[in-house]
Amino acid sequence: MATGRGRLLRQLCLGLQALHLPLGGLVAAPGSGGFRKGPGDKFAAGCTTPKQSTRHERNCERSSAHRSVSLDGLPSEILLKILSYLDAMTLLCAGCVNRRFYHLANDKVSGLGWVIILREKGGKEHIMEHVDLSINDSSVTVVWYGKNWPRLATLSALDLCGVTPVFMGRSKTTTKNGPRWHSLIAKYSLGDLPGSTVMGCDGIVRLLRLDPGLLVGLWKREEELAFVMATLHFHHLVERSTLGSAAVPSEPPAHTPPLDDSLEHGLHGFQLHVDMHSGGTSYLCSTFHNLFTKKGCIENGYVKLIAIRFNNNTEHLPLIGKVGFSWRTDIFDGYVKSCSIMDITLLDEHGKPRWCFSSPVSMSSSPSPSDGPNFLGQTYCVDYMDSTGQVHMELVWIEETEEYFIVSLVLYLSTARIHHRFGTRY
Structure with a gap:
């Protein structure tokens, strides 16, 4: 979705201009989702033009230094009017910003x-x-x-x-x-x-x-x-x-990067974001930086990226709350233990997505308990596999605190898939 943010920002600015709202020195504030005064701009929104007195210009500069305008802080009525100027694709992009923008993008504006x-x-x-x-x-x-x-x-x-x-x-x-x-x-x-x-x-x-x-x-x-x-x-x-049709799904654009030897020399600088959730409840939301593989580390057609090591208890993470899948219909509702949704986002050293998926997963009991450095308890595992790779997570149930701890998290990437998608040699 990162590729659409600049386009979304430009479309929102056009919407503001269509409403005749003053933009002045407003620019996108990196990471803030809002606007702030640009470093090279002398006039904040609503200030007078350079034809006014120098004293008034200095007052505008001083006031703008202590004032910023957040797009998310605008009233819903104004945002709805802005969104009404956007096309369908930009509305979908806006709807993925957060919960408020999703509901605004679908409030008699887009019908998405x-x-x-x-x-x-x-x-x-x-x-x-x-x-x-x-x-x-x-x-x-x-x-x-x-x-x-x-x-x-x-x-x-x-x-x-x-x-x-x-x-x-x-x-x-x-x-x-x-x-x-x-x-x-x-x-x-x-x-x-x-x-x-x-x-x-x-x-x-x-x-x-x-x-x-x-x-x-x-x-x-x-x-x-x-x-x-x-x-x-x-x-x-x-x-x-x-962008798809009723019979054919949308395909990503053709990708023909130059060949490189990244697998021969090992992968490095990868970033992994993992979410586990159900029914609006988050059990895990963590990012792992600087993942790498050693040179020539290929096993059975897969390269291995380790996010959490079993022998390093400083890396172990708890799952928050009682893990389970909450469901409801118009008549009944219920709860299935040990199930959740897993979202995986794996970026390479250039910040480009290499593997992204969302899927239901479940915990299954391992045949024997794990005897780790500082714990003894029943172990469980979570596994997922598709054409791109595999995810294997090991957890230990801590009876004293009644919570699961992730003691191992490993990703296996298919070398054939990497070669096909990114033009790498192995």
Whole structure:
């Protein structure tokens, strides 16, 4: 999403100018999400022009030194007016800034959202609008539930799509029930549902995972759909939600970097951000800097990046709170232990994304307890795997404090995938 921030800022400035709001010396404050007076500008917003007296100029300079304007601090009415001048892609980008901007971007301005299309074996389609959404640190969680699900036995496939309006009124509001553009994000075969990864269960529902990033809840008694939940990582979310078609997903632009020997000499300077959360509750939000691999450290076609070492207890981290997946529908709600959503963002030494995903994960008990330097307890593991790599996390349950500690976190990157995506030799 970083590539869209400059464009978003320029669009917001155009919106301010369209409203005839004074910009003066306002510039983007790095890392602040707002505006401040530029170092080379002499006049703050609202001050007079150079034709005024020198004394008045000095007063303006002194007052501007103690005043800054935050974009997020503007009233909602002003922000809504500014957002009404933005196009659909910029609105999606704005909606990923924080929770307030998401709701503003969807308040009769853009009509943006996500749908699932359930396809019956006979060809009939059921389009389901999302009924709940939450914004996390690195992803968006979208949920569908209701009383009118088609029978699971009649379904063959599920399509996840982003939707944007085709036409906008003069006031930039969407036409109710008007045509919308569907951008396919992922397709899932519901015929494979019985063989999907089982994430856990409680007394009411059973959770199944369909890759990439889809969680399906089934009523245990009837084995029918209870809810569907998708976790969408922010990386390329705008493009995936708007630039595809109803049949073909958006593909990233062709990437042809020059060949280098980074794998031969080892990876270095990588940065990893990990989030674990559920239902608006964060269990872990940590960033690991300067990850590296040693020269020639390739095992079975993978390079290994270690974020947390088992033998170094100063690196061990606790999971905050009781880890579990909270779910709800219009009738029931519940809680499945030891499940959560994991968001992974791995950047290379240049700050470019190398691996980004959001997916449901679950803890499974290890066969034997770990005897670490300062603890003794039952161990658990969390594993994830896709075409880019693998994540392996080991945790220890501390009975005295009733919390999990992460004692090992290792990433395995596929050398073949790195070579294909980044042109490296190995």
